Amino acid sequence: MxxxxxxxxxxxxxxxxxxxxxxxKEKLFRERYGVGFKVVSIADTSGTVWLPEGIDLREALLVKETFGKLSSWTNDYEVYSFTPEEAVREIDADIVIDVTNDRNAHEWHLAALREGKAVVTSNKPPLAxxxxxxxxxxxxxxxxxxxxATVMAGTPVIGLLRENLLGDTVERIEAVLNATTTFILSRMEMGLDFEEALRQAQRLGIAERDPSGDVLGIDAGYKATILHCVAFGPVTFDDARVKGIAEVTAGEVRRARAKGKTLRLVATVEKGRVAVEPKELPLESPLAVSNNENVAVIWTDLLGELVIKGAGAGLKETASGVVSDIVRASLRKA
Amino acid sequence: MxxxxxxxxxxxxxxxxxxxxxxxKEKLFRERYGVGFKVVSIADTSGTVWLPEGIDLREALLVKETFGKLSSWTNDYEVYSFTPEEAVREIDADIVIDVTNDRNAHEWHLAALREGKAVVTSNKPPLAxxxxxxxxxxxxxxxxxxxxATVMAGTPVIGLLRENLLGDTVERIEAVLNATTTFILSRMEMGLDFEEALRQAQRLGIAERDPSGDVLGIDAGYKATILHCVAFGPVTFDDARVKGIAEVTAGEVRRARAKGKTLRLVATVEKGRVAVEPKELPLESPLAVSNNENVAVIWTDLLGELVIKGAGAGLKETASGVVSDIVRASLRKA
Structure with a gap:
């Protein structure tokens, strides 16, 4: 074991x-993969709890949910104030898991790799x-x-592109990669204007207080950039042409609807080209998703059109991608 | 190299x-994977051509397409009359590729594995x-x-279930796995009766001269059995409850259509249960595919509903799955 x-x-x-x-799933993973996991450290913005023998996750969840920060947990555990780079170097671990929003996390991802530690991340900017x-x-x-988990939450589009289709050449990908904009555009189709739809998304916790990452297309742009990297080779977000939905008017949405079409924020990825913009789609298009669905349509030379569609947001749904990668990293290292 | x-x-x-x-793709595979392939033997029902230095595939294709059988190729190559088991034992190879319809191929698959050879197959009955x-x-x-390639041609549903979603527990799969029955049901929706639709499928080369494997649901049953094996553990085709489309009447198709529904041959796979039968589907169901599309809808505990849809038949499309597996087997062995 x-x-x-x-x-x-x-x-x-x-x-x-x-x-x-x-x-x-501790027991399940032991049975299914012969692997047991021991969380030796947890960091939030208040500090790092570190216990080489393994942290009691039940307690950690309770502390965080009760007090809002790990640093309140001082009776049983030492709380350290490491920078992430210090933590990556100091703490003996097999896998470093980044589920932060740290825009500069690439530095400590690199530090982790140099220390021989695997990295699993749901954090987009470092990759983009x-x-x-x-x-x-x-x-x-x-x-x-x-x-x-950086693209389409746990829906395994990255795995599909990295581990499958090994004989095919990918020619183009079109995708809807941001569920918040789908929500806003759907509400606009019901008659709300952009500001009203956005406020509703914020009230429901679908959009963040600062919604610019979603509505300006930056989130979708990051994800499209990552898809390009995997399918066609490295580019950066600076190379992407990104237009969000902030300028979409109620009139445009209405006119699309009148033509039997629907507006979605669509990413187009081809070799050397990453573009994100609102597009009119036929209602029967595989890209015409609803709710928190994301979708990628992948065209290859041998297979033609391949569609993968699933949750693009949500907590369990994102954890699905992170945990799948944790298992994968464990099996490769074993 | x-x-x-x-x-x-x-x-x-x-x-x-x-x-x-x-x-x-010889050059592409050398660049992309650092792997070169050498086909040392090719067998058809007429005999086995074997050349340890590697067979010229261009010539092999020309001979087969000109004369219809490899045994006509006697000027440059020896043609042997091995049984598959003899061939698997005699011929020095890294990967044995089975693209036959041999129902007893499991015997020589096992022989190949015992000889230390990887096996890549598109042949369903041995697995089922x-x-x-x-x-x-x-x-x-x-x-x-x-x-x-045994299920949904090259559309990587097997890879997705085997290599991804490692943290999820699959709860149910519903799938349309046979394109010939989709064609026949679609034509019946246009007003043909079953026999007329079948004859049209046969004329177009979509259905075989003996169409029973498709229309009785056996092909879909094999595939559903294989999906069960991968997602939930071993069962055999004998455990599957299979009903085909041979008894579907023009009236049933018409009545479904009148309700805004469509009939498809749907496989349902849950732990311990494999069933194939014609089902009425809402037109907007992800299972309501057309043409040569296949689709699998996979429900898991974390991710919810995941849809993978793509070609389920076709020569390039099937070769996509076989070649992807050849590359995968090569990389693992390297």
Whole structure:
């Protein structure tokens, strides 16, 4: 029985969802893969809890949910104030898990790889800006660097492109990669204007207080950039042509509807080209998704058109991608 | 540079499509994977051509397409009359590729694995009847036994279930796995009766002269059985409850249509249960596919509903799955 040591960075909604899955499926993973997981550290913005023998996840969840921060947990555990780079170096772990929003996380991802630690991440900007550097470092050291949850949450589009279709040449990908804009555009189809639809999304917790990442197309742009990196080779987000939905008017939505069409924020990815913009789609198009669905339509030389569609957001749904990568990294290292 | 030796069994339409992809993408595969392929033997029902230095695929295709059988090729090559088991034992190869319809192929699949050879197959009955035996032998010897092309041609539903979603528990799969029945049901929706629709499918080469495998649901039943094996563990085709479309009447199709529904041959796969039967579907159901599309809707505990849809038949499309597995087997062995 292998014991795999995990170092968890980020204990917000996604981090806690990952912890819950690890807790609930401990026995299952031992049976199915012969692997046991031991979380040796958890970091949130208040500090890092570190226990080489393994942290009690049930307690950690309770502390975080009761007090809002890990640093309140001082009776049983030492709380350290490491920078992420210090933590990556100090803490003995097999897999570093990044479920933060740290825009500069590529630095400690690289530090982790150099320490021989696998990296599993749901954090997009490091990949959208430093894909080549990160994946080359991982390749050189033969260490897993895995990022399924960065695109379409746990819907395994990255796995599909990386591990399957090995004889095909991908020619083009079109995708709807942001569920918040789908929600807003759907509400606009029901008659709300952009501001009203956005406020409703915010009230329901679908859009963030600062919604610019979603509505300006940046989130979709990051994801489309990552898809390009995987399917066609490295580019950065700066190379992407991104237009969001902030300027979409109620009139445009109405006119599309009158033509029997629907507006969605569509990413188009071809070799050397990443573009995100609102597009009119026939209602029967595979891209005409609803709710929190994301979809990618992948065209290849041999297979023709391949559609993968599933949850693009949600806590369990994102944890699905993170945990799948944790298992994958564990099996490769074993 | 690794040279991977391939032994090809079956040189019908699919076998030749595989040979064509290997020929056309030789340079690409060397660049992309650092792997070169050498086909050391090709067998059709007339005999086995064997050349340890590697067979010229261009010539092999020309001979087969000109004379209809490999045994006509006597000026440059020896033609042997091996049984498949003899061939598997005699011929030095890294990967045995089965693109035959041999119902008893499990015997020589096992022989190949015992000889330390990887197996790549598009042949369904061996898996639908002997999954446990075959995959256990492969696992014990740590040799790839790969069968992506047995279900949904190259659309990577097997890869998705085997290599992804590692943290999820699959709860149910519903799928449309046979394109011939979709064609026949679609034509019946246009007003033809079953016999007329079947004859049209046969004229177009979509249905075989003996169409029973498709219309009685046996083909879909094999595939659903294989999906069960991968997602829930071994069962055999004998455990499947299969009802085809031979008894579907023009009236039933018309009545479904009048309700805004469509009939498709749907496979339902749950732990311990494999069922195939015609079902009425809402037109907007992801299962309401058309043409040669196949689709699988996979429900899991974390991700909810995941849809994978793509070509379920066709020569290039099937070769896609076979060649992807050949590459995968080569990379694992390297």
């Amino acid at each position: 292998d014991e795999v040591k995990l170092s968890l960075f980020g204990f917000g909604n996604v981090g806690r969802a990952v912890a819950r899955v690890l807790l609930e 800006s430093h894909y080549a550097e990160l994946t080359e470092e991982a390749k050189r050291r033969e260490i897993p660097y895995l990022f399924e | 690794d040279e991977v030796k391939l032994s090809l069994f079956g040189f019908g339409n699919v076998g030749r499509a595989v040979a064509r992809v290997l020929l056309e 009847s002997h999954y446990a035996e075959l995959t256990e032998e492969a696992k014990r010897r740590e040799i790839p036994y790969l069968f992506e």
